[in-house]
Amino acid sequence: MTIKKFLDNFEEYFCVWTMAIMTVLVFVQVVMRYIFSNSLSWSEEMARFIFLWLSWIGASYAVKERSHFRVEMFADLIKGTARRQFEYFVLIVWFAFSFALTWLGTELVLFLYDTGQTSAAMDIPMTLPYASVPVGCGLMCIRLVIEMYKIHKGEPVGTERKEKELEEMI
Secondary structure (H helix, E strand, C coil), rough: CCHHHHHHHHHHHHHHHHHHHHHHHHHHHHHHHHHCCCCCHHHHHHHHHHHHHHHHHHHHHHHHHCCCHHHHHCCCHCCHHHHHHHHHHHHHHHHHHHHHHHHHHHHHHHHHHHCCEEEECCCCHHHHHHHHHHHHHHHHHHHHHHHHHHHHHHCCCHHHHHHHHHHCCC
């Protein structure tokens, strides 16, 4: 199994399962609070931490799906080789930003590990929710390298890519 195939499966299943767990957790909390007048002390915090992981791993998956918000009004004016170079440049800047978040996020997680800070309700190490940032951004870096490789191989970009995707759907 290639890294790309593993990432595809891992990210997709992770997002589906964490969303399902978070939904059930919030539903149980609402039922406990409004029907039994007795809420769980830890469920909201757990849902928040799960949402953090879902968001950062989902951001990596969104790179694969090309689902991140983009303003393409000016980029669509560029055609041919210049467009390919522009897309490559955008991916390099995005990679640099993601790498910086991975690096700084790792430093923060190590700092929290040294201080031994724990969460208020569940008393778990705060390194667990904060680790979602470097893990998600690290996975995003891998995805961005894959996207750069696709451009280097000559795959279509911009409107050409959209047209190809539409043709494949039909």
